[in-house]
Amino acid sequence: MNPLSQNDNKPLFERGPSLGTRTVLLAVLSVALMLLDYQQGHLETARRALSVAVYPIRVLVDMPSTTFGWTREYLSERNRLVAENRELRTESLRQRARLQQMAALEAENERLRALMDSPARLANRVQVAEILAVDLDPYRHRIALNRGEQAGVYTGQALLDADGIVGQVIRVNPLGAEAILISDPSHATPVELNRNGLRTVALGLGDVTRIDLPFLPNSADIRVGDLLVSSGLGDAFPAGYPVARVTRVERRPGEPFARVEAEPTAALNRTREVLLVWEGVEAPLPGPELTPDGPAEASPDDAPPAGESQ
Amino acid sequence: MSARAGHRTWLVLLSLLVALSLEVTVLPAELAAWRPPWLALTAIYWALAHPRRYGLALAWIAGLVLDVLKGGVLGQHALAMTVATWIALHFHLRLRVFPIWQQTTAIGVLIAIHQFLVFWVDGVTVGAELSWQRATPTLAAMIAWPLLVVLLDRLRMQLGMRT
Numbered sequence: 001m002n003p004l005s006q007n008d009n010k011p012l013f014e015r016g017p018s019l020g021t022r023t024v025l026l027a028v029l030s031v032a033l034m035l036l037d038y039q040q041g042h043l044e045t046a047r048r049a050l051s052v053a054v055y056p057i058r059v060l061v062d063m064p065s066t067t068f069g070w071t072r073e074y075l076s077e078r079n080r081l082v083a084e085n086r087e088l089r090t091e092s093l094r095q096r097a098r099l100q101q102m103a104a105l106e107a108e109n110e111r112l113r114a115l116m117d118s119p120a121r122l123a124n125r126v127q128v129a130e131i132l133a134v135d136l137d138p139y140r141h142r143i144a145l146n147r148g149e150q151a152g153v154y155t156g157q158a159l160l161d162a163d164g165i166v167g168q169v170i171r172v173n174p175l176g177a178e179a180i181l182i183s184d185p186s187h188a189t190p191v192e193l194n195r196n197g198l199r200t201v202a203l204g205l206g207d208v209t210r211i212d213l214p215f216l217p218n219s220a221d222i223r224v225g226d227l228l229v230s231s232g233l234g235d236a237f238p239a240g241y242p243v244a245r246v247t248r249v250e251r252r253p254g255e256p257f258a259r260v261e262a263e264p265t266a267a268l269n270r271t272r273e274v275l276l277v278w279e280g281v282e283a284p285l286p287g288p289e290l291t292p293d294g295p296a297e298a299s300p301d302d303a304p305p306a307g308e309s310q
Numbered sequence: 311m312s313a314r315a316g317h318r319t320w321l322v323l324l325s326l327l328v329a330l331s332l333e334v335t336v337l338p339a340e341l342a343a344w345r346p347p348w349l350a351l352t353a354i355y356w357a358l359a360h361p362r363r364y365g366l367a368l369a370w371i372a373g374l375v376l377d378v379l380k381g382g383v384l385g386q387h388a389l390a391m392t393v394a395t396w397i398a399l400h401f402h403l404r405l406r407v408f409p410i411w412q413q414t415t416a417i418g419v420l421i422a423i424h425q426f427l428v429f430w431v432d433g434v435t436v437g438a439e440l441s442w443q444r445a446t447p448t449l450a451a452m453i454a455w456p457l458l459v460v461l462l463d464r465l466r467m468q469l470g471m472r473t
Contacts, residue, residue: 034386
């Protein structure tokens with residue numbers, strides 16, 4: 001740091017408000033902003049305007065990893081690419097074979113639903129969005145996406161990857177969006193057990209490898225290895241997508257609830273692409289009769305009230 | 311004079327932009343807690359270098375942009391950076407003549423206050439818990455500060471800016 005010189009010396013007479021006054025003013029302004037933003041969420045227009053200005057920075061920061069990906073693709077060997085291509089072809093064939101069955105099953109499902117007079121399930125539209133390689137905040141599990149209003153993204157929209165639910169959109173800008181992961185400590189996912197339809201809520205722990213199921217009684221029918229799927233309650237996520245697999249069940253006789261933990265099936269910190277889901281427009285309120293497995297009565301009586309229980 | 315002043319503003323804005331990018335650049339998971347608060351350090355540097363030109367207002371606006379960039383509560387970093395810059399401005403006559411190690415210690419204290427304010431707002435809004443990881447940015451800032459000073463001092467010298 002250079003030693004001082006003339007023009008930075010304090011003038012004999014201060015002009016304008018003093019340093020302390022200006023600090024207090026700006027601090028009060030900051031606190032007012034926080035109150036308005038956090039408690040009422042009044043500042044969405046201001047945030048949108050600023051976020052458009054900030055979006056180039058996110059893209060700029062994302063650029064090295066994107067370029068790295070391109071270069072690696074460009075320079076990778078022919079043999080490897082051919083092998084990968086063959087593998088993908090086989091995979092695609094296998095999937096298509098399964099899809100053929102799926103079409104028949106879907107038709108059968110529709111017929112059965114018509115027989116039972118229950119509303120039909122509507123297909124969901126999906127679109128791929130890319131996660132920008134940007135670290136938003138180490139203490140919150142948030143991600144930045146490269147699709148925004150111009151792609152029709154809306155607040156509350158569900159995000160999936162190949163293996164399950166990733167999170168949901170919390171903020172949409174004209175060019176991009178921000179999403180919260182299911183592992184964020186402030187996020188709760190309404191889930192049900194795929195095996196018996198037992199409904200509960202899965203809370204994030206701030207750790208991408210585990211989520212917590214705090215509201216299951218000791219007598220609940222749950223085992224390690226059980227698959228949790230989204231229940232569709234709370235209207236946040238479409239029903240029937242995998243969320244997590246139970247990794248730990250500890251029944252504690254002295255406590256009202258068992259300690260249950262699960263591992264998200266989606267690769268929360270490893271994917272680069274996610275799927276944005278648009279649910280069918282006329283989608284009926286998802287109820288227990290829409291569960292993919294088992295009838296509505298499968299939910300045992302000792303299940304805690306779902307969704308709103310916290 | 312005006313050309314030189316233009317130069318200055320250009321360099322200041324560029325350095326703040328680079329600092330903003332560094333704030334969100336992806337780090338390996340083990341190093342994520344060791345990210346120095348680049349933007350606060352840069353704002354403090356300019357406040358010490360040109361205290362009558364770049365002060366509170368610049369720090370506040372930069373903090374607000376950082377809030378939007380990180381997707382946090384609006385005003386969180388703006389508040390923390392205003393307070394840190396205010397302390398830097400209040401003691402700038404002393405801080406500027408300190409030897410570098412002493413200056414670094416003082417900056418460490420400043421950044422500790424900055425980090426505490428950020429943590430406080432986190433605690434009120436999303437419920438954060440205190441862990442040793444909250445102290446690492448302060449240590450990282452004390453490592454980063456001498457580097458930042460050397461780099462920006464040299465840039466200013468080369469562009470012919472004198473305080």
